[in-house]
Every structure is written in structure tokens, then in C-alpha cells.
Amino acid sequence: MKVTLTCDEATTICSKNQYDEASITDKFRMVFHVLFCAVCRLYSKQNTIITKCMSSVNKDAVVKTTLNTKEKEEMELKIKEMVE
Amino acid sequence: MSLEKKHQLNPDKWVGLYADYLFNYTIKRVDNHEVSKDLIQETFYAALRSFPNFKGLSSERTWLVSILKRKIIDHYRKVNSIKGKSEIRVNFHQSGDQEGDWLEERVPAKWPSSSDYYLEQEELSDTLKKCIDNLPEKYAIVFKMKTIQEMETKDICKELDISSSNLWVIIHRARTQLRGCMEENWFNK
Numbered sequence: 001m002k003v004t005l006t007c008d009e010a011t012t013i014c015s016k017n018q019y020d021e022a023s024i025t026d027k028f029r030m031v032f033h034v035l036f037c038a039v040c041r042l043y044s045k046q047n048t049i050i051t052k053c054m055s056s057v058n059k060d061a062v063v064k065t066t067l068n069t070k071e072k073e074e075m076e077l078k079i080k081e082m083v084e
Numbered sequence: 085m086s087l088e089k090k091h092q093l094n095p096d097k098w099v100g101l102y103a104d105y106l107f108n109y110t111i112k113r114v115d116n117h118e119v120s121k122d123l124i125q126e127t128f129y130a131a132l133r134s135f136p137n138f139k140g141l142s143s144e145r146t147w148l149v150s151i152l153k154r155k156i157i158d159h160y161r162k163v164n165s166i167k168g169k170s171e172i173r174v175n176f177h178q179s180g181d182q183e184g185d186w187l188e189e190r191v192p193a194k195w196p197s198s199s200d201y202y203l204e205q206e207e208l209s210d211t212l213k214k215c216i217d218n219l220p221e222k223y224a225i226v227f228k229m230k231t232i233q234e235m236e237t238k239d240i241c242k243e244l245d246i247s248s249s250n251l252w253v254i255i256h257r258a259r260t261q262l263r264g265c266m267e268e269n270w271f272n273k
Contacts, residue, residue, distance in 0.1 A: 005184075006176070006183065006185060007184055007185050007186050008175075008176040008183075008184040008185075009184060011260065012253065012256040015252065015255050015256040015260075016252050016256070018259070019230065019237075019255075021237060039186055042192045042194065043260075043263070046192055046195060046263050046267075047259060047263065050259060050262060050263060053208060053209075053266075054212065054231050054232075056208070056209060057209045057212055057213065057232075066107060066108075067103055067104065067107050067121065072100075072103055075099045075124070075125055075128065076099045076100075078125065078128075078129075079095050079096075079098060079099065079132065080096070082129065082132050083095055083096075083132065
């Protein structure tokens, strides 16, 4: 198995690691790459920021809208029509 | 329908009992009010049609959610086939001596220090959502399933019939494009 990674490979592992799914060997190889590669180091940092932003998007996606009474009544009506 | 069965179906009460729950579940995954409403309506229809197949082994709600899940994935697929044409940006050299290295014009730029950009949460979320919507649809779907639906890797692979390495390449490209989009539209605006 090769130890050195290209930037493409290193950043792929970095993305995988955002979901905690990178293997230990991959993580080691990535850390090794990042040690010597300033660009990927910066990318890793920003990738983590994106992850943080995403978790806040997920949080406020929750309770913004609900079905209103009229919409529910229409649904009920449609179901009744079909049952009959 | 025999009467001994543990769980019974009461379509008259479905809307009252489950509409809110199902809507919440759906809106998180499709992020569109009308689409969510339609998907729930379709779910109720499909449930009525397969009424005789309900064995009463699971609760009504679980059964409805399982139908809804299929509807959501069908919706993802449909959107995918309509809009799957926009292209992903290439960020790395694809061949030659420098294969796998950053393309010069795609190298990340430094972002201003972190102190103030978390303050404007709502705008930041909006920008991020727009960036996700600008991804080619297939990338958006996989990215959403993994990041917003928080589905297991193997489940996504099964649903979309792709390999796990394929999935990670898609996620990686999506995230790289997202990073670039956020850089242009948010951090270094």
C-alpha cells in the first residue's frame, strides 16, 4: 500500500472523515499529506467549517412551516373520496 | 380484514394523527412546501391502494413512513433525471505528471478569521442552501441523503445503485464545489 497521496485523494479522505467514516490508515495517510501540503491543510480546515454550517442548516430546517388547516381539510376530503 | 389483528387502519384519522409528523419528516428532506404536501397525499393514496396488504405487524405510523420513504426517494430520482445535466467543476489535474494535484485556479483561498461569520446564521444558511441547489442534481441528491437525511452509506448505495467508492467521490466533489461556492458568495464576498 502506498503511503503518499495526491491532493485529490487526501481531500477525498478529508470529506469522508467529515462523516467519521475514514479508516484509521486513511486518516494517518491524510494527516501525513496535510503535514507537508499547505493547500490541503487549508482545505481541511474549511471543509470542517462547511460541516459546522451544515449542522446549523439542519437545525433550523425543522420547524419553519407546517400544513395549515385548509390543506389538511383538503387532504381529508381526498382520502374520503377515495375510500367511498 | 380480520378483526383479531393487533394494528388496525383508520384512514379517516390519518390526516389528524399523522399529517404533521409526516410533513415534518418530508420538509426536512425535500425543502419545499408544495412538494412535501403532494408527497404526503401520494403516500395516503398508495396506502389506501395497498390497504389489503397491511398485515398489522407494524403500527400505522411506521407503515405510512415506510411508504413515504419510498416516495421521497422516487422524487429524488425524478428530479435527478430532469436536471442531471449541469456539470461539476473539475478541481484537480485529471491526467499527466500532476494528476491529482490542485488546479491552480481552484486552490482554496484563505477565509477571513472566524469571529463574525457565525453571527448571521440565517443568511449563511440561505447561501449554503443556494450553493447546494447549484450543484448538479446527482451530486445534490447524494450530498443531501448523506448530510441532511443522515442516511447510512450502505443504504444510499443500495438505493441509488452506486458503489461506496463512487459515493465518496461524489460527496468529495460536491463538498469541493460547495467550498468554492461559499468562498465566492459568502466568505470572501
